[in-house]
Amino acid sequence: MTEPDFLTTTRAFYDTIAADYADRFRDAMDTMPTDRAVLALFADLVRAERPDARTAELGCGPGRVTSHLHGLGLDVRGIDLSPRMVELARAAYPEVPFEVGSLFDLPFRDGELTGAVAWYSIIHTPAERLPEVFAEFARVLAPGGRLLLAFQVGDEPLYLEEPFGHPVSLDFRRLRPERVEELVRGAGLLMTSxxxxxxxxxxxxPQAYLLARKPAADRRPSVAAPVAPAAPSS
Structure with a gap:
């Protein structure tokens, strides 16, 4: 099957800027208390669901968020479309596994993950293709599994041209939380915050952080069979 042009363009963009991007944002988490708090909450929720939970960052870039999640005690791996980003992530954080992969075809079995993070990684997918991505998120999550999404809020995309002086360009799509919540629910997931x-x-x-949960297996108590009325006494 021929790869969509937007995936080819996105991969080429990030392969080209990977080293400069990694250097620019390596320590960004140090000055982002809200980001750290949201990631800590996510880690707590995942561990509460299953202490040995398997987690993945989907669209991990050079791996700084994946490494942060590892430091929070999660069994986590990173997936990214860009081979160069994955190469840099492996070199910087050898204690964490990273591999090349696409949001449209994640390298996980159905229900394999208890936690999934898409940290500014849905922003390069055309709006009409986002339901496919969210269906893939739902597929790989186990019942009770948690999904964390981060993205820029807005209506107009940002067209970034020649970042760090490189001859590449890409659209960064801003999103409305209400629209992302529709996608979450459309994939059969439950919004939690x-x-x-x-x-x-x-x-x-503005920056948005959404948490969702895959419904757990139906644990409602079975309805007891009706009790037959006692026979009248003679």
Whole structure:
């Protein structure tokens, strides 16, 4: 099957800027308390569901968030479309497994993950293809599994041209939390929380963090059979 143009373009963009991107954002988490708090909450929820839970960051880039989750005690691996990003992640964080993969065809069995994080990784997918991505998220999550999404809030995409002086360009699609919640529910997942913070530092738009959960197996007690009325006494 021929790969969609947007995947080819996205891979080439991140392969080209990978080293500069990794250097620029390596320590970004140190100045982002909301990000750290959201990731800590996610880790707590995943561990509460299953202490030995398997987790993945889907669209991990150079691996800084994946490594942060590992430091929070999760059994986590990183997946990214860009081979160069994966190469840099493996070199920087050898204690964490990383591999090349696509959000449209994740390398996990049905229900294999108790936690999945898409940290600014759904923003390069055209709107009409997002339901496929969310269906894939739902497929790999176990019942009770948690999904964490992060993205920029807005209606107009950001067209980024020649970042770090490289001759590449890419659209960064901003999203409305309400639309992402529709996608979550459309994939059969349950929304559990929404956090939106105002722009900070060089950011241009609000940032959103959504947590969702795959419904657990039906554990409702079975309805007891009706008790026959006692026979009348003679």
């Amino acid at each position: 929404r956090t939106v913070r105002e722009p900070d530092g060089e950011e241009r738009t």
